[in-house]
Amino acid sequence: MWRWLWTRVVRAAAGPRSACSRRGCSNSSSTSSSAPAAGATIFALSSGQGRCGVAVIRASGPASGHALRSLTAARDLPPARRASLRLLSDPSSGEPLDRALVLWFPGPHSFTGEDCVEFHVHGGPAVVSGVLQALGSVPGLRPAEAGEFTRRAFAHGKLDLTEVEGLADLIHAETEAQRRQALRQLDGELGQLCHGWAETLTKALAHVEAYIDFGEDDNLEEDVLSEAHKDVRALEAALDAHLRDARRGQRLRSGAHVVVAGPPNAGKSSLVNLLSQKPVSIVSPEPGTTRDVLETPVDLAGFPALLSDTAGLRDGVGPVEQEGVRRAQERLQQADLVLAVLDVSDLGSSASRHFLASVVGPRCSLSPGERQQRLLLVLNKADLLPGAGQDPEPRLPPHLLLSCLTGAGLDDLLEALRTELAALCGDPAAGPPLLTRARHLHHLRACRDALAHFRPARDLALAAEALRVARGHLTRLTGGGGTDELLELIFRDFCVGK
Template identity: 60%
Template sequence: MWAATWGQVFAGLGLAPPRAALRLSTRFYRPAGKRDTIFALSSGHGKCGVAVIRASGPASGAALQRLTGQQELPPPRAVTLRRIRDPSSAETLDKGLVVWFPGPRSFTGEDCAELQVHGGPAVVSGVLQALGRLPGLRPADPGEFTKRAFQNGKLDLTEVEGLGDLIHAETEAQRRQALRQMEGELGQLYQRWSEELTKALAHVEAFIDFSEDDNLEEDVLAGVDTAVQTLQREVTGHLQDGRRGERLRGGVHVVIAGPTNAGKSSLLNLLSRRPVAIVSPVAGTTRDVVESALNIGGYPVVLSDTAGLRQSQDAVEQEGMSRARDRLQRADVVLAVLPAVDFAPESGRLADALRAVLPPGAPAPRAPCILVLNKADLLEEGQRGALLGACREGALPPACLLSCRSGEGIDQLLNLLAVQLEQMCGNPLAGSPSLTQARHRLHLTSCLDSLGRYHGYKALDLVLAAEELRLARRHLGKITGRVSAEEILDIIFRDFCVGK
């Protein structure tokens, strides 16, 4: 095993390394040590028709031969029926399908073997114990197969995160977004930006090192400025996406708010289709925030029932109302529940009642609101039309009449909510891929800050300006897991033919 730096390489050739090479000095060769062979149950635990057991590493081929009792490995990537035995006792454990994936054409990039056996706990346990007794094999740590796929260049970090999101996806929209990310669209976008920054940095480094000796064109830096400004616009637009991807990944926070006894807990139970919250005619029953995860129109929703808002001297109820207001501050959508019978036939007080539910600063800025007029079953037919008309004339939020007792109006409420969710989350298959992780946003914001500082430093010190480009590029590399300095030198020599 050996390692060298760019400075050592130039010295070995009898050349003085350029300052760019010294600044970018990095270890460029380090052969990987021999890895353990890992194994694990890759399908779900519990009784099932078929269980998939996977092994990855240099000893996986020998392990497959030992378990099947065959001298020859099966044809690559072909499903073969084999009797699976315990190598220590020759006892038959099961009869199942085996697949051999020689590296690098496998999920991890290493030699891999898969056993598809019957999913009974005894069968699975017997095969896993047999694998554990073979030399050079050990049980895999959580996520270790995917970690090896990343280390072997099969996936970048955004694709790894997309795979994790796909496994945990519970709604159709989540599945679409995760699949798109796992297929590499988000990583390709960041990689393109990283390549543009690499080229810009290489040109600045070349200008610093060779402009006097090789008479590089003066418009090189002008081209860099244009590229950086274009990248700033693209990154800014990507960040200003309304958190669509993050909302879709983690769920849209919908908060039910309103006065006591308006039917908030009844609405939570109706939407959840199960008794999540206690419903009582006693005012102030709900003291804490009660949550329920829902799938509405293919979009994930975290629905929160909150304490009724009113004047109270009860310390516990006051704490509940404080938590309700805090949740309103962080809401993505608010369902403001008001008892319809309190405002019909007089409807002029609706706006005042809504302001009492949503004080200044709540919900969060620009968070949409839906006005839910509950207990509509107690209204006369003429009162219903007058109440909805008053909502339209008073420029109030979209409103619907609802009866939590009978379920009347629930479809209209779901339609209004689905429209809001679609506007907030968008179509995960349309347009550019969206941000899905808070760490992406953090690194992109830092990248944008460095690009801004580049313009400020350029007139003062070009070396400091180049360092800001390098920092911006490093932040992009941290998103995908690709952080390297060697390719900058490659572009310097490729684009400018220095030393010809």
């Protein structure tokens, strides 16, 4: 019985039994074009462009060893995975190019799974150009395309697709939180989670098919179907938990939308310049200086954010300012976090009272669970207060005192921003893996939708098909059965040499 059940597990892992597979016919399109071309050896500069102390040039493919011998005029390859000092020479003319460290990585124990070699040369442009030209003259070598090294690692099973995406995010990470999240994904946490879920569905599918074929057999345990039903419902709950948190990972990767809003001359532009540490917005005592929405990506307390400076909210005196106010109100509705800025010395003005009533009040009156947005109320120009530490208006909602002129209160504001952004983006150092891309969200939603049709009490054949569809989405999330168009979209984010 158990031998038969194991056969079912293997069959379930292979996917549905199509008419073609049952007849034993072959499919000429089964070979993925994502695999590297046979016999092709690629090379590229893997470190950054420009003058530097050391530049890294790598090659990958079956002719890597020949390329290393050609440039070092050595008959024997150096010890694997150990740095060796060698004189590099042009194989055509014998002219010395550089004295460099070389590292030999025989496949499959390399990044790409192929034979690889790295040349750590001096980073002058002439040295790098000379070594690249020498490699180009070696038969069987060609320049690499963008992302081709990583694509070969994927094709040889060194990385799954979620790990590839984690590597891309790590290369592009600009904040501490992005680095931590990308490193967790590169380490395979999201892929391992999806593999575990796929194994659960494989086991459930094997049990359902066993019941279809041997439902009346005395050798089949009575609770086989109920165990499958229990596992599927537990998986549904886990998927629901991750789908509820989906926006957090996407915010962490792309940046939370932080909108700075308030009445004219409250200091919004000064705050944007202070947080971005550069003159993004024009600062002037004249009301209505900012007419359009000015956006800048910033690192706020270690989290990525898109900071938007908006026009002062008031009844505009002209059509241009009125349009600016309309755009400001539109961005307020789209914000993940609102920085509401008021002039602490002008709280009694009609503009400040209207802003408190129309923007701050409605958002603060809701319970945390009902709020669609987070809000921090900042009272700027605290340097104009007569007494240090004096609360100008205790009846206001919770607020922070700040002086953009002196910087007083900035540390408290950054700590508050860190708390708010951690809630919006999630903690990249703890908790379950985050869903950072729309592709992840799509496949998990499709998996969850398929499991909603799993009703073995009605029709076992349809229940089994629901499990196959759900498992297929988990497989595609980690790279199995991915289309060439999807792979091109992902790998185009990589630079040449990676």
